[in-house]
Amino acid sequence: TPRLIWFRSDLRVHDNTALSRAAAEGPVVAVFLRSTPQWRRHGHGANKLDFWHRGLLALRETLQGLNIPLLHRDIDDFAAAPAALLDIARETGATRLHFNREYPWNEARRDVEVTRTFDEAGLTAIGHHDAIAYAPGELLTGGGDYYKVFTPFAKAWHRQLSGERLTLHDAPRPQHESPVPPDPAPEPPTLAGTPAAPEAWPAGEEAAADRLERFLRFRGHHYVEQRDFPGVAGTSSLSPYLALGMLSYRQCMQAVLAENGGHLAEGDAGLTAWVSELVWREFYQHVVVGFPDVCRHHAFQPHTEALPWRGDAAGLAAWQEGRTGYPLVDAAMRQLRHTGWMHNRLRMVTAMFLAKHLLIDWRRGEAFFLEHLVDGEFAANNGGWQWAASTGTDAVPYFRIFNPTTQSQRFDPDGRFIRHWLPELAELPTGSLHEPSARQRQATGYPAPVVEHRAARARALEAFKGLTP
Ligand code: FAD
Numbered sequence: 001t002p003r004l005i006w007f008r009s010d011l012r013v014h015d016n017t018a019l020s021r022a023a024a025e026g027p028v029v030a031v032f033l034r035s036t037p038q039w040r041r042h043g044h045g046a047n048k049l050d051f052w053h054r055g056l057l058a059l060r061e062t063l064q065g066l067n068i069p070l071l072h073r074d075i076d077d078f079a080a081a082p083a084a085l086l087d088i089a090r091e092t093g094a095t096r097l098h099f100n101r102e103y104p105w106n107e108a109r110r111d112v113e114v115t116r117t118f119d120e121a122g123l124t125a126i127g128h129h130d131a132i133a134y135a136p137g138e139l140l141t142g143g144g145d146y147y148k149v150f151t152p153f154a155k156a157w158h159r160q161l162s163g164e165r166l167t168l169h170d171a172p173r174p175q176h177e178s179p180v181p182p183d184p185a186p187e188p189p190t191l192a193g194t195p196a197a198p199e200a201w202p203a204g205e206e207a208a209a210d211r212l213e214r215f216l217r218f219r220g221h222h223y224v225e226q227r228d229f230p231g232v233a234g235t236s237s238l239s240p241y242l243a244l245g246m247l248s249y250r251q252c253m254q255a256v257l258a259e260n261g262g263h264l265a266e267g268d269a270g271l272t273a274w275v276s277e278l279v280w281r282e283f284y285q286h287v288v289v290g291f292p293d294v295c296r297h298h299a300f301q302p303h304t305e306a307l308p309w310r311g312d313a314a315g316l317a318a319w320q321e322g323r324t325g326y327p328l329v330d331a332a333m334r335q336l337r338h339t340g341w342m343h344n345r346l347r348m349v350t351a352m353f354l355a356k357h358l359l360i361d362w363r364r365g366e367a368f369f370l371e372h373l374v375d376g377e378f379a380a381n382n383g384g385w386q387w388a389a390s391t392g393t394d395a396v397p398y399f400r401i402f403n404p405t406t407q408s409q410r411f412d413p414d415g416r417f418i419r420h421w422l423p424e425l426a427e428l429p430t431g432s433l434h435e436p437s438a439r440q441r442q443a444t445g446y447p448a449p450v451v452e453h454r455a456a457r458a459r460a461l462e463a464f465k466g467l468t469p
Contacts, residue, residue: 002029006099010245011055012205015168017130022098023172029180032072036189045371047340050195058204066174069182078110082117092180095123100130104378105295132282133165136289146290148393154279158265166253196340208241216259223270230343231416239375284383299391303469309361318450325449328408329353331421340374351388356401357456362389398464401457408434
């Protein structure tokens with residue numbers, strides 16, 4: 001009888017723990033449950049859903065080359081997953097199902113239900129640990145708690161890392177033709193909008209491997225100097241691939257080891273800094289399990305729930321549409337809307353602008369990001385937002401409020417990024433680009449600032465000062 005491998009956000013055949021274990025047991029049939037309505041309820045928009053779909057098509061093709069048939073079903077809700085998988089097990093005669101665990105609350109609950117249902121039916125469902133180096137709960141403080149601060153987490157991460165956690169799992173070899181016929185290619189999902197720039201994000205593990213190789217060869221060594229400048233392609237832009245598992249963290253780490261004399265924490269400053277970002281990714285995945293309240297729209301620091309968030313619909317719309325009158329913020333928001341991606345420095349700047357300058361509930365921004373990001377990922381997005389809003393783990397202190405004009409002068413000094421996204425300002429001299437004068441605004445039609453920095457800063461400080469932890 002065949003083994004079932006249930007793909008979710010691990011759309012690759014290389015270094016896929018569950019697939020490799022399933023294939024070691026015998027012939028394999030692949031399954032994918034598309035829960036578009038549920039994913040939409042979780043806040044994902046057209047960019048990510050389109051990328052997911054294209055990733056599935058790429059995976060299907062790769063699986064075909066291995067004679068692994070892919071069956072897919074559309075379900076409305078995670079609650080329908082156990083029955084759908086049980087049906088497939090009965091249709092194919094499979095008794096064992098393998099999958100890689102997903103850790104956020106809803107996904108984890110779904111997996112528990114699937115395992116229980118299989119158990120009750122006398123079948124076996126096996127969840128494998130795959131997406132990060134340590135399963136949540138495996139890396140704890142001396143007191144046995146989940147880490148709330150990144151630096152000690154990262155130290156422990158490196159200290160306890162064994163070669164085994166970095167060992168790549170073999171891709172399966174082509175199997176004999178399966179008696180189970182593959183389903184026809186899935187139709188595109190119903191999207192709530194048009195994907196912004198699918199051509200910028202070729203899907204699949206081949207595209208991911210290619211990006212990783214090019215990044216490490218050409219940019220990785222310069223990562224420290226370049227990573228904060230949105231006008232330079234200094235980062236890997238691998239986030240969508242990592243979010244949907246077209247690339248594994250082990251593949252990233254192995255590529256760094258090969259490029260960096262066998263080290264992750266020492267050696268080339270660029271490569272080690274990049275590894276540290278991947279550890280941030282893991283940190284936030286542990287946070288959502290250790291502190292599951294954050295999965296229910298709660299602030300990590302409960303006392304910050306008392307912040308007097310403003311219901312400023314006009315301010316929110318100006319932020320969303322990139323017309324706050326702060327060129328770097330607006331350029332960033334336009335990058336997000338037009339590409340489905342935003343540079344990390346700008347995610348921090350725009351998130352802080354919404355939460356601090358506009359004093360709008362960070363959850364509004366979190367949802368807007370998730371709806372637009374092609375790499376939208378609950379743990380990283382929630383972590384980033386709660387960092388910027390000073391409500392989270394290891395968050396920025398509330399009194400360190402980025403000045404969007406100074407950030408602009410520092411991180412887009414020649415105005416390259418602003419000119420690209422705000423063509424109406426392209427002709428201004430660089431000196432004025434970061435803060436156009438009233439006359440320049442009038443001449444170009446560029447809006448006046450929605451808030452004045454100093455007053456907005458004072459208002460935010462006042463709001464935070466009133467809180468008692
Ligand atoms: P690189 O600099 O090349 O980093 C390599 C990888 O490390 C990334 O692909 C990503 O997987 C991981 N990574 C890097 N920085 C972080 C970080 N701060 N937190 C967690 N993981 C990180 N990242 C997402 O993947 N999905 C999100 O939905 C998301 N939302 C964010 C929201 C806010 C408000 C902020 C401040 C950050 C958010 N990030 C998110 C983290 C980060 O901005 C992106 O991962 C990064 O910009 C992706 O670009 P890159 O692949 O070129 O990153």
